[in-house]
Amino acid sequence: MKEWLVFAAEQAIIVIDAMALIIVLVGTVEAFFSGIRVMFSSRSGHEGLYVWLRHARWLIAGLTFLLAADIIETAITPSWEDIGRIAAIAAIRTALDYFLERDLDEIRERQRKPAETPT
Secondary structure (H helix, E strand, C coil): CHHHHHHHHHHHHHHHHHHHHHHHHHHHHHHHHHHHHHHHHCCCCHHHHHHHHHHHHHHHHHHHHHHHHHHHHHHHCCCHHHHHHHHHHHHHHHHHHHHHHHHHHHHHHHHHHHHHCCC
């Protein structure tokens, strides 16, 4: 029974890692082409902000999936050394996720302030 659970967890990790890779890849390709388009068409530069905001959302989604795979991996790791390695990776991914989300919140707040200011 334990071998079957380990096998299922390993397969789940592979699938989730693949999903995260696809999410990050699609988001990066989209940001690349959108960024190129904005570079040649936008004079104000404000549209570029939206490109990077959208890219950050894709990255946060990818990091969330990678963190899920890390959590599953901790359930089947045999040694404390492996768990420590996974914990370090998970901590880095969580920190990246936190800072990306914080930056998104700051940008959203800055965008709301001019709209709220009476003219």
